[in-house]
Amino acid sequence: MSIEIRNITKTFGDFVALRDVSLEVPPGELVALLGPSGSGKTTLLRIIAGLEEADSGTILFHGEDAASRSLRDRRVGFVFQHYALFRHLTVFENVAFGLRVRPRRVRPLEDEIRARVFGLLKLVQLDWLATRYPSQLSGGQRQRVALARALAVEPKLLLLDEPFGSLDAKVRKELRRWLRRLHDELHVTSVFVTHDQEEALEVADSVVVMHEGQIKQVGTPDEVYHHPADPFVYNFLGNVNLFHARVEEGRAYIGDIAVDLPEHARADAETALVYVRPHLLEIDHLPNGGNNFRARVEHINPAGPLVKVELVSEWGDPVQVEISQERYRALRLQKGAEVFVTPKEKKVFVGNYSI
Amino acid sequence: MAGGIALRRAAASTGRTRSTAEPAIIRWALIGTALSFLGLFLFVPLAAMFAHALEKGVAAYFESFREPDALAAIRLTLFIAAIAVPLNLAFGVAAAWAIAKFEFVGKTILIALIDLPFSVSPVVSGLIYVLLFGLQGLLGPWLAAHDIKIIFAVPGIVLATIFVTFPFVARELIPLMQAHGTEEEEAALVLGANGLQTFRRVTLPNIKWGLLYGVILLNARAMGEFGAVSVVSGHVRGLTNTVPLHVEILYNEYNSAAAFAVASLLAVLALVTLAVKSVVEWKAQHQFEAGGGRPNRGEEP
Numbered sequence: 001m002s003i004e005i006r007n008i009t010k011t012f013g014d015f016v017a018l019r020d021v022s023l024e025v026p027p028g029e030l031v032a033l034l035g036p037s038g039s040g041k042t043t044l045l046r047i048i049a050g051l052e053e054a055d056s057g058t059i060l061f062h063g064e065d066a067a068s069r070s071l072r073d074r075r076v077g078f079v080f081q082h083y084a085l086f087r088h089l090t091v092f093e094n095v096a097f098g099l100r101v102r103p104r105r106v107r108p109l110e111d112e113i114r115a116r117v118f119g120l121l122k123l124v125q126l127d128w129l130a131t132r133y134p135s136q137l138s139g140g141q142r143q144r145v146a147l148a149r150a151l152a153v154e155p156k157l158l159l160l161d162e163p164f165g166s167l168d169a170k171v172r173k174e175l176r177r178w179l180r181r182l183h184d185e186l187h188v189t190s191v192f193v194t195h196d197q198e199e200a201l202e203v204a205d206s207v208v209v210m211h212e213g214q215i216k217q218v219g220t221p222d223e224v225y226h227h228p229a230d231p232f233v234y235n236f237l238g239n240v241n242l243f244h245a246r247v248e249e250g251r252a253y254i255g256d257i258a259v260d261l262p263e264h265a266r267a268d269a270e271t272a273l274v275y276v277r278p279h280l281l282e283i284d285h286l287p288n289g290g291n292n293f294r295a296r297v298e299h300i301n302p303a304g305p306l307v308k309v310e311l312v313s314e315w316g317d318p319v320q321v322e323i324s325q326e327r328y329r330a331l332r333l334q335k336g337a338e339v340f341v342t343p344k345e346k347k348v349f350v351g352n353y354s355i
Numbered sequence: 356m357a358g359g360i361a362l363r364r365a366a367a368s369t370g371r372t373r374s375t376a377e378p379a380i381i382r383w384a385l386i387g388t389a390l391s392f393l394g395l396f397l398f399v400p401l402a403a404m405f406a407h408a409l410e411k412g413v414a415a416y417f418e419s420f421r422e423p424d425a426l427a428a429i430r431l432t433l434f435i436a437a438i439a440v441p442l443n444l445a446f447g448v449a450a451a452w453a454i455a456k457f458e459f460v461g462k463t464i465l466i467a468l469i470d471l472p473f474s475v476s477p478v479v480s481g482l483i484y485v486l487l488f489g490l491q492g493l494l495g496p497w498l499a500a501h502d503i504k505i506i507f508a509v510p511g512i513v514l515a516t517i518f519v520t521f522p523f524v525a526r527e528l529i530p531l532m533q534a535h536g537t538e539e540e541e542a543a544l545v546l547g548a549n550g551l552q553t554f555r556r557v558t559l560p561n562i563k564w565g566l567l568y569g570v571i572l573l574n575a576r577a578m579g580e581f582g583a584v585s586v587v588s589g590h591v592r593g594l595t596n597t598v599p600l601h602v603e604i605l606y607n608e609y610n611s612a613a614a615f616a617v618a619s620l621l622a623v624l625a626l627v628t629l630a631v632k633s634v635v636e637w638k639a640q641h642q643f644e645a646g647g648g649r650p651n652r653g654e655e656p
Contacts, residue, residue, distance in 0.1 A: 051541055072547040084538035088560040098546035101556070153546055 001062045001156040001189050002027045003048060008057035010043055017043040018054070019213045027062075028187045030180070032200035035210035036236065041193045042081075042161055044210070048191065049078050049159050061157070077150030077188075079160040083142045085134040091145050092130040095120055098153035120148040123182070140171040147179075151186075160192035164199065176203050197237045201225060209233050231349045234275050241281065241319050243274040245348075252348060255293045255315060259348055275347040279322040282342045283309065283331060292342040295319055297335055302328060309333065311341065404622060408615035419616035427593040428601035429620075431509070435597065436577045439516045443573055447524025448566065452558070454525075455532030456540065466529075472521045480518050481586025484511055507589030512597065515583040520576045527569030528562055535561055564639030568632060575628040579621055 003025040010018040018040045025031050033041040046052040048059060050071040059066040066074060086094050093100075095117045099108055108116065121127040124144035134142055143163065150158060163179065164172040180203050183190055194200050200207045201221040209216045209224060209232075217229040228234035235242075245252035245259060252259040252272040259274055284292075295311035298318075307328040311319045319341060323331075333339070376382075409416050419425060450469060454462060472480060486492050488505040498505060505511045539561070543553040559566075581599040588595040590604065598621060605614035 049545060051545070071544050072549070076545060078542070078545040080538050080542060082538060084542040086539055086542070086557055097543065097548075097556070101543070101546065101548040101552045149542075149546070 002060075003157065003189065003191075004060040004063070005044070005048070006058045006060070008044065008047060008054045008059070010040075010047060010052070010054050016213050018047075021057070021213070021215055023208060023215060023218065025189060025191060027189050029205045030183045030190045030192070030203065032204035032207045033191060033193045033210060034195070034197060034200040034207050034236070036195055038212075039210040040213040041195075041210050045159050045161055045191060045193050048157075049076050050074050051078070075153065075156045077153060077155030077158045079143075079146045079150050079158070079163055081162040081165055083134070083146040085142055085145060085149070087134050089133075090130065091121070091126065091132050091134070091137070092117055094134070094145055095149045095152050097149065116152065117148075120152055123151075124148045138171075139167045140175055143167065143175060147182075151188075155188060158188050158190040160190065162193055162195070164194075164196075172199075179203060201237070209236065211236070228347070231273055231275065234347055234349075239278050239320060240275045241278060243276070243317070245272045245274050246270070247272050247350070252350075255313075257291045257293060257343065259346060261348060261350060272348050272350045274343075275349070276343045276345070278308070278320040279306065280343065280345045281319070281321040282344060283311075283321055283323060283327075283333070283339050284342065285331065285337075285339060287340045290340075290342050292340040295339055295341050297333060297337045297339060300328075300333060300335060307333075311339070313341070401622060404615050405619055407611060408619045411612045415612060416616050419613040420620070422613070424592050424596065425601060425613075425617055428596045428598050428617075431512075431596065432578050432598045434509075435513055435516050436574055438513050439520055439577045440570065440574050442517055443520050443577075444524055444566075444570055446521070447526075447528060447569060447573075450525040451528035451532055452554075454529050455535075456537050469522050469525050472519050473526075477519055477580065477582030478586055481515050481583035484515055484518070484583075484587050488514075506587055507591065508595060511587035512584050512595060515587045516577050516580055519580050519583045520573050523573035523576065524566065524569035527565050527572070531562055531565040532558075564635055568635050568639065571628055571632050571635065575625060578624060 003023075005021060005023040005025075008018050008021045009016075021040070021044060023044075033044060035041045043052060047054050048066075050066065050069075061069070061074065086097065089097065096113050099113050099116065102108075118127055118130070121130055124147055126141060126144055126148070129137065129141065129145075134145065137145065147160075147163075160179075164175055167175065176199055179192075192203075201224075204221060206219060207221055207224050208218050211232050217224050217233045219227070224233060225237055228237060234240060243254040245254045247253075247261070247270050250261060252261055252274060254274055259272075261272065294314040297309060297311055299310040301308040301310075302325070305325075306322040307325060309321045309323060309328075311321060313319050321341065377385075408419075420429070450465065453459070454466060485506055487494060488498060488511065489495050490499060490506075492506075505514070539557050540553050543557045548556065579599060580597075581603075584597055585600060585603075588597065588600055590596060590600060592604070596604065598617060602614050602618045602621070605611075605617060
């Protein structure tokens with residue numbers, strides 16, 4: 001089922017949660033709504049589900065206005081952030097709930113319910129826990145029960161609110177790969193909310209970056225990561241170093257480093273923001289005549305696949321750099337050392353952007 | 356790390372680690388004070404009452420209940436409880452549901468109003484009805500003209516009892532429902548349940564022990580209420596006398612054995628209430644622990 005969101009606005013008192021948001025989700029896609037807390041992503045998800053009503057705007061399910069359908073007729077599966085499992089029911093009864101509450105004439109027979117619930121529990125690899133209660137399960141297991149319960153009503157649309165938000169890092173990684181595989185199997189149109197850029201980039205077919213109630217960019221993970229539409233998106237999708245540059249004669253300057261401006265840059269701009277990801281900065285003991293600036297090493301964290309080095313630039317700003325372990329050993333970097341930093345790749349935004 | 360957490364939990368659950376425990380002498384002094392206080396103010400009077408009630412023998416004790424006025428009082432008390440309890444049960448659930456699950460204008464006023472019977476003296480509660488329905492009251496002349504008797508009749512007692520026992524169920528349920536939040540109800544609705552199904556299958560099972568607890572307290576108060584009922588009843592023997600009022604009349608007539616016998620009936624009711632209450636509390640606690648009261652339990656797969 002495709003979803004079309006047209007000009008949705010939603011306010012809570014004085015707080016504008018969504019302002020004039022429009023978005024299209026093609027059928028069968030797995031879409032991530034990505035943004036910091038307060039960006040309106042969960043509100044948008046709840047409006048799609050029908051749990052919240054928009055102040056204005058329309059939502060079309062398969063070309064048909066969703067407002068005409070009641071919550072029960074929307075055929076939406078919703079996975080809540082804290083799972084919202086029925087704590088007084090067993091895992092089996094939790095999953096069977098959506099089938100049991102159907103009007104008698106469309107309710108499946110007991111045998112069918114059993115078969116379908118066990119089918120779903122097998123799908124989420126939890127059939128051996130059917131008689132347990134939610135409180136007896138781990139976080140990851142609860143998450144999968146919640147998913148099985150949502151799938152039991154054969155939803156045309158699956159909505160997940162921070163599905164991995166309250167799990168620890170390792171379970172989280174496993175589950176998101178598992179969700180991706182599940183989606184490839186079932187092909188049900190799915191939208192999930194997350195504030196974790198890594199999660200969105202890894203799992204989704206397309207990523208919708210939201211900020212302050214507006215959509216900043218929609219694109220494939222590759223597009224939003226490598227071609228961010230504005231400084232916010234670039235900033236949000238990973239660690240960055242921000243340099244304020246002055247613009248002179250069509251070029252931007254950070255210290256002595258000259259940077260070419262993007263083609264569409266406004267000619268009258270006087271300042272520019274230059275972003276460089278930490279792993280795209282190089283450190284050396286000698287200037288080597290390159291396009292570089294001086295900095296002093298403040299702190300070194302060698303734990304992890306990359307060595308994280310914190311420096312202070314010659315004009316006093318903090319700079320984060322990530323270098324490989326080999327490079328770190330070759331440099332024999334010490335705290336307090338004076339080094340030269342060279343940006344390999346940079347992203348320039350001209351004008352008065354505010355993040 | 357998981358082991359560390361488990362250890363800390365175990366220590367917390369016994370609550371008697373060496374570093375936090377009081378010296379034995381202080382512990383025993385505190386327990387002793389509490390126990391002797393309880394004995395002096397609760398147990399001794401209770402025992403004295405039963406002793407008084409039985410001083411003319413077991414036969415006389417049971418004879419006090421067989422007396423027509425006593426029987427009428429017992430019947431009236433049961434009748435009033437049979438009306439007040441279901442009504443306040445329904446009201447309490449509805450009010451708690453509205454307050455805990457929805458946002459609306461005037462919510463704080465509703466909460467304050469629910470508490471009103473607790474904060475006002477029962478005598479005042481009774482007087483309110485006299486002022487409203489009594490002969491000199493606001494609606495008195497109209498009621499008299501239509502030959503409807505409320506004050507000094509059973510309807511007045513019912514109204515006063517309902518007023519006084521108003522908050523019990525709602526007060527019990529509001530914090531419970533607020534703690535549960537609305538997510539489970541939302542989940543039920545998204546899964547296709549209608550309002551009634553959601554209430555019956557999701558909300559009710561979650562609040563059932565709290566509800567039962569509230570009803571027990573409500574019932575005990577409905578049967579034992581004295582002040583408000585005394586004002587509106589008129590003390591007509593065999594007609595508008597409830598059990599507590601009957602006790603007072605007997606006592607004022609220096610028929611103390613009968614008075615204590617009937618009073619012991621109320622005391623037995625209280626003891627039964629306490630017992631049932633303890634069982635319910637124990638069950639609720641049990642369910643709370645088994646049913647997600649500690650959501651962090653078993654975090655490891």
